[in-house]
Amino acid sequence: MITCDIGFARKFIKDDEYLKARRKADMALDQLKNKTGPGSEWLGWRDLLADPNDAEIEEISSLGEEVREKADIFIVCGIGGSYLGAKAVIEALTPHFGSKGPEILFAGHHIGGKYLEELMAYLKEPKEDGSPKNIYVNVISKSGSTLETALSFRLLRELIEDLYGDDASEHIICTTSKEGGLLNKVIKEKGYRKFIIPDDVGGRYSVLTPVGLLPIAVAGIDVRTLLYGAVSAYNRYKENTEDILEYAALRNAIHETGKTIDVFATFEPELSSFGGWIQQLLGESEGKEGQGIFPTVATYSTDLHSLGQFIQQGQRSLMETFIIVEKPFSDLEVNELEGNDDELNYLAGKSFHEINTKAREGTIEAHSEGDVPIVKICLSALNAENIGELIYFFELLTGIFVYSLGVNPFNQPGVEDYKKAMYRLLGKH
Numbered sequence: 512m513i514t515c516d517i518g519f520a521r522k523f524i525k526d527d528e529y530l531k532a533r534r535k536a537d538m539a540l541d542q543l544k545n546k547t548g549p550g551s552e553w554l555g556w557r558d559l560l561a562d563p564n565d566a567e568i569e570e571i572s573s574l575g576e577e578v579r580e581k582a583d584i585f586i587v588c589g590i591g592g593s594y595l596g597a598k599a600v601i602e603a604l605t606p607h608f609g610s611k612g613p614e615i616l617f618a619g620h621h622i623g624g625k626y627l628e629e630l631m632a633y634l635k636e637p638k639e640d641g642s643p644k645n646i647y648v649n650v651i652s653k654s655g656s657t658l659e660t661a662l663s664f665r666l667l668r669e670l671i672e673d674l675y676g677d678d679a680s681e682h683i684i685c686t687t688s689k690e691g692g693l694l695n696k697v698i699k700e701k702g703y704r705k706f707i708i709p710d711d712v713g714g715r716y717s718v719l720t721p722v723g724l725l726p727i728a729v730a731g732i733d734v735r736t737l738l739y740g741a742v743s744a745y746n747r748y749k750e751n752t753e754d755i756l757e758y759a760a761l762r763n764a765i766h767e768t769g770k771t772i773d774v775f776a777t778f779e780p781e782l783s784s785f786g787g788w789i790q791q792l793l794g795e796s797e798g799k800e801g802q803g804i805f806p807t808v809a810t811y812s813t814d815l816h817s818l819g820q821f822i823q824q825g826q827r828s829l830m831e832t833f834i835i836v837e838k839p840f841s842d843l844e845v846n847e848l849e850g851n852d853d854e855l856n857y858l859a860g861k862s863f864h865e866i867n868t869k870a871r872e873g874t875i876e877a878h879s880e881g882d883v884p885i886v887k888i889c890l891s892a893l894n895a896e897n898i899g900e901l902i903y904f905f906e907l908l909t910g911i912f913v914y915s916l917g918v919n920p921f922n923q924p925g926v927e928d929y930k931k932a933m934y935r936l937l938g939k940h
């Protein structure tokens with residue numbers, strides 16, 4: 512269950528400004544529902560929850576299990592929407608240390624030579640018993656031509672062919688558009704296994720398609736529960752969108768006051784990468800035509816010791832959105848220490864969750880007094896169902912908020928500019 516509380520931020524907005532923004536949010540929701548807004552051909556992320564493809568979920572779950580049993584290493588090769596969702600969900604729902612199943616690694620998300628060279632060396636290293644590692648690669652690219660991903664995939668493909676010869680195609684799974692793109696050409700030539708990204712789902716809205724679901728299944732997470740968490744959110748918000756309309760209206764009114772930064776903050780380190788997913792979802796959707804609130808991510812209390820000073824007293828250009836988990840997922844307690852030489856016995860018997868909660872409440876109080884408008888998004892517990900809900904919550908928020916700015920939430924024309932300049936410098940014809 513997800514709840515949204517805008518109480519700490521509402522006082523920063525005058526009633527008439529809030530009402531104006533609320534009317535815009537209501538109109539934005541109509542545009543989304545009636546498919547009348549710009550980019551309405553990209554609303555497949557809603558349709559896939561209205562009518563879930565159970566056969567595909569089944570196929571993904573069983574392939575996930577198969578790879579989980581066989582693989583030592585599973586590499587997710589993709590960038591932007593083609594890896595951020597999987598990374599976010601896997602980090603949220605699997606243990607920090609000693610996870611069972613294959614080691615999950617990422618590639619294709621940058622062009623760092625040192626990382627890639629070390630990755631290749633690591634993959635080539637035999638296991639302790641001298642046998643080669645069993646490696647699977649999932650290359651994910653909707654366009655099938657993104658440079659970062661294609662370059663890493665070239666390296667990985669060579670390695671897989673060297674290691675497994677005629678069986679190489681067993682170790683490569685591709686996720687891309689139905690047709691078109693260079694990756695589809697390679698798939699045809701080599702006969703690799705393929706999953707399809709629906710044409711009407713943009714990269715940053717694609718975590719609940721095979722893009723995210725296959726890596727998530729390989730990580731041992733129940734993808735059906737995750738997806739159906741999002742389905743139940745879809746059905747709930749179809750009946751009553753009040754929470755999200757309030758949040759979208761508030762964010763819009765805050766945008767109007769000239770705030771330029773939204774810090775997505777969590778006290779749960781498991782959710783740091785979820786912030787990375789939100790960052791792309793909102794950032795690429797709202798940041799155009801000179802508009803938008805720059806989404807950034809902070810993990811507390813770690814970042815209170817680096818960014819905390821700025822947030823408390825720096826330029827008042829910030830709002831903050833806390834992602835909160837209410838139910839503890841660890842019972843770890845502070846022990847009584849004889850002698851109390853570290854003077855921590857006043858915390859003895861308290862759980863780390865209780866202490867973390869007080870740290871969060873104290874931070875919200877202090878930042879709020881420091882004139883930072885704060886929104887609280889609460890998950891009742893950290894589990895696959897709630898993460899599925901949270902995904903749809905933010906997708907819907909993004910659609911409504913960005914439409915209420917009068918902007919197309921589903922394109923990213925500005926991303927092409929760096930690519931054009933880079934390709935020119937690289938001499939691509």
Ligand SMILES: O=P(O)(O)OC[C@H]1O[C@H](O)[C@H](O)[C@@H](O)[C@@H]1O
Pocket residue numbers: 590591592593651652653654655656657660714715795923926
């Ligand atoms: O999946 P791909 O086509 O390789 O795209 C990966 C990423 O590329 C670009 O950066 C786009 O701006 C992103 O929205 C997209 O997620």
